[in-house]
Amino acid sequence: xxxxxxxxxxxxxxxxxxxxxxxxxxxxxxxxxxxxxxxxxxxxxxxxxxxxxxxxxxxxxxxxxxxxxxxxxxxxxxxxxxxxxxxxxxxxxxxxxxxxxxxxxxxxxxxxxxxxxxxxxxxxxxxxxxxxxxxxxxxxxxxxxxxxxxxxxxxxxxxxxxxxxxxxxxxxxxxxxxxxxxxxxxxxxxxxxxxxxxxxxxxxxxxxxxxxxxxxxxxxxxxxxxxxxxxxxxxxxxxxxxxxxxxxxxxxxxxxxxxxxxxxxxxxxxxxxxxxxxxxxxxxxxxxxxxxxxxxxxxxxxxxxxxxxxxxxxxxxxxxxxxxxxxxxxxxxxxxxxxxxxxxxxxxxxxxxxxxxxxxxxxxxxxxxxxxxxxxxxxxxxxxxxxxxxxxxxxxxxxxxxxxxxxxxxxxxxxxxxxxxxxxxxxxxxxxxxxxxxxxxxxxxxxxxxxxxxxx
Numbered sequence: 456x457x458x459x460x461x462x463x464x465x466x467x468x469x470x471x472x473x474x475x476x477x478x479x480x481x482x483x484x485x486x487x488x489x490x491x492x493x494x495x496x497x498x499x500x501x502x503x504x505x506x507x508x509x510x511x512x513x514x515x516x517x518x519x520x521x522x523x524x525x526x527x528x529x530x531x532x533x534x535x536x537x538x539x540x541x542x543x544x545x546x547x548x549x550x551x552x553x554x555x556x557x558x559x560x561x562x563x564x565x566x567x568x569x570x571x572x573x574x575x576x577x578x579x580x581x582x583x584x585x586x587x588x589x590x591x592x593x594x595x596x597x598x599x600x601x602x603x604x605x606x607x608x609x610x611x612x613x614x615x616x617x618x619x620x621x622x623x624x625x626x627x628x629x630x631x632x633x634x635x636x637x638x639x640x641x642x643x644x645x646x647x648x649x650x651x652x653x654x655x656x657x658x659x660x661x662x663x664x665x666x667x668x669x670x671x672x673x674x675x676x677x678x679x680x681x682x683x684x685x686x687x688x689x690x691x692x693x694x695x696x697x698x699x700x701x702x703x704x705x706x707x708x709x710x711x712x713x714x715x716x717x718x719x720x721x722x723x724x725x726x727x728x729x730x731x732x733x734x735x736x737x738x739x740x741x742x743x744x745x746x747x748x749x750x751x752x753x754x755x756x757x758x759x760x761x762x763x764x765x766x767x768x769x770x771x772x773x774x775x776x777x778x779x780x781x782x783x784x785x786x787x788x789x790x791x792x793x794x795x796x797x798x799x800x801x802x803x804x805x806x807x808x809x810x811x812x813x814x815x816x817x818x819x820x821x822x823x824x825x826x827x828x829x830x831x832x833x834x835x836x837x838x839x840x841x842x843x844x845x846x847x848x849x850x851x852x853x854x855x856x857x858x859x860x861x862x863x864x865x866x867x868x869x870x871x872x873x874x875x876x877x878x879x880x881x882x883x884x885x886x887x888x889x890x891x892x893x894x895x896x897x898x899x900x901x902x903x904x905x906x907x908x909x910x911x
Contacts, residue, residue, distance in 0.1 A: 481773050483765075483868035483885045486830055487806060487907060488778050489530040489538035495520050496777040498679060498738035499751040500527055501544075501562035501571055503594070508533050510594050511751065512544055512571075513779055514558065520776040521767070525556035527571070529594070535782050535802040537909055544597050545571060545588055551601040552577050552584045559618040559679055559738065562590070565651045569594050572604065572630075572651070574617045582607060583617045585632070587652060605632075605646060605654040612636050612659065613644065618679045621648060624720050625713045630654060633693065635676035640664055641693070643680050645719065657719055661691075667724040671705040673697055681741040682722070683748045684711075688787040690748075690795060691722060692730060694738050701737050704730040704752070708793035726793030729878060734759060736881035741785060748785040749800060754778050754869050758883050762848045765885060780881060781864065781871060788876065797879040799862060799871070807832060807905040814894075814902060825902050827865055827892040833904040835861040839897025843870065850884045850892075855900050865892055866907070 479492055490496050494517045501512035508531045515528035527545035532538045545557040553575030560573025568589055575586030585605040590597045607616055615635035622629055630648040635641060636659070645660035663674060677693035684690075691707045709724035730739065731752065739752035756776050758764030770776040782800040787793055811831070814823035827833065835841060835855050842852040843863060851872055855861055862873040872880040886892065896902055 481775070482829065482887065483773075484775065485778055485866045485869055487866045487909060488781065488869065489532075489540070490775070490778045491515065491517065491528060491540070493520070493774040494518065495522055495775075496528065496779065497522065497525075497753045497755075498559045499740040499753065499779050500560055500573065502740050502742045502749070502751060503562040503569070504742075504744065505564075505569065505594060506592075509535060510562070511779070512562065515543070517543065520770040520774055525558055525576075527557050527573075531594075534805065535800055536805045541595055544590075544594075545573070545599060548599050548601065551575070551599065552586050552603050553599070553601075555579060557586075558583060560585075561619065561621055561740070562594070563621050563651070570651060571597065572619050572621060574619065575603070581615075585619045585630075585654065602652055604648070604652050605630075605656065608644065608656050610656075610658070612638075613642075615676050616644065617676075620680050620682060622682050624711060629720060631660060631680050631682060633677040633680045634659070635696075636662065639675055641674040641677040641695075643677060643691070643693075661722055661724075665724065667709070667727055668707055670727040671695065671707070672702060672729075674702065679738045679740070681739065682711075683741045683743055683785070685748055685785060685787040685795075686789070688793060689722065690741075690785065690787060691724070692739060692741055692750075701755070703734075704736055704739060706730045706795055708787055708795065728793075728795055730795065730797070731879050731881050733872075733879075733881035735883045736780070736879075750783045750785050750797065752780045752783075752881065754780050754881055754883065756883060758885070759850060762850055762884050763846065763887075764883070778869060780869070783873075783879060794877065796876050798873050798875070799864060803864075805910055806907040808908040809906045811904040811906060814896060821898040823896045823898075823900075823902075825894040825896060825904060827894060827904065828906050829865065829867045829886060829892070830907040831863075831865045831892070831904060832907055833863045833894055833902050835863070835894075835896070835900055835902050837899045837901040839899035840895075841897065841900055842895040843872075844893045844895060845884045845886055846890045848884075851880060851882055855897075863894070864907070
């Protein structure tokens with residue numbers, strides 16, 4: 456739900472185009488990632504595959520580039536490359552449980568009917584209720600009747616709840632929500648959700664005091680919880696909210712089993728990790744896609760230290776803020792550490808257009824420099840140091856190790872770095888004028904690069 460104090464709405468952005476666009480006056484606007492031309496975008500929501508298309512919803516304020524009166528935007532794609540925009544799916548309903556905003560949630564089929572299950576926020580207090588909306592068969596039209604499936608638990612220990620997520624296990628449908636406790640610890644709450652309109656509360660399921668979970672960075676609330684299966688392992692992904700700051704995303708790898716005494720599922724973590732190493736990634740949503748798990752995240756307007764960024768006022772002037780990352784494939788490696796690996800969705804290879812010429816001869820310091828256009832991908836192998844530069848500032852730096860591969864994907868102001876066998880890194884930077892991205896490659900690093908473009 457990304458619950459931060461909502462500022463007053465900024466300058467009006469006018470009617471939302473609602474469509475991804477490659478023709479935008481702001482050079483930093485992404486051309487390959489679907490989002491409306493104007494307005495605020497944050498958490499991905501309700502990702503579902505139906506009738507041959509991926510439907511991706513997202514938190515959206517069409518009126519300004521500020522987090523306020525959150526709606527659900529909607530795009531869909533048959534191939535994860537070419538996207539079609541749809542009209543707004545959900546909007547705050549006066550007098551309803553979502554009068555202040557339709558915040559994070561999922562979409563499921565309930566007896567064949569597409570159903571959005573989301574945090575409805577009634578007022579500025581931020582307290583949420585699990586709210587339902589029913590969709591048409593093509594997910595193009597939605598009916599909001601104020602159905603509340605679960606309110607705030609009657610448990611004095613629980614002081615914050617948000618962001619429902621559904622999963623199936625042992626022949627039943629279950630739900631979790633992120634929570635904060637009166638001790639200052641973060642938690643997950645468990646529900647039975649066989650009756651989607653009337654959840655059964657089963658209490659605090661997991662807390663940040665659990666020995667493995669305690670290895671994650673401290674948080675007061677675990678937001679946007681996800682629980683998915685990769686091979687034989689289960690992965691819980693949580694966004695870390697601490698003292699009104701969005702501090703990152705972590706994961707727990709473990710097993711899921713049914714407790715014979717209670718009949719309830721029990722998640723037992725055995726490893727923990729950071730899901731994305733950049734400062735711009737938050738509130739991902741994960742979805743089972745056959746034998747793989749796909750993940751989208753929110754890319755915030757936060758640049759690395761020393762790199763030109765954007766203020767709220769800059770975003771007001773540009774008329775837009777935030778976007779979703781490329782879809783990523785998540786898998787748990789078969790190692791003792793339970794390492795989580797993230798890679799670009801395989802479909803994204805279709806974006807590769809012209810192959811770029813290789814870097815010129817190395818400079819006197821032994822480093823080669825490869826210029827990249829605003830939409831580009833570079834695949835790096837070999838061994839040595841790498842830096843991605845813009846306007847003399849280091850956007851990202853790292854090392855390529857023997858036998859591994861680094862993939863750097865650039866779309867205007869969004870940079871996504873993927874290291875084979877490990878976490879991703881999401882970054883923001885804002886090219887201006889004649890500036891261009893450049894990769895500085897150590898003497899042992901090999902590069903292959905392409906200009907990226909949506910296929911005609």
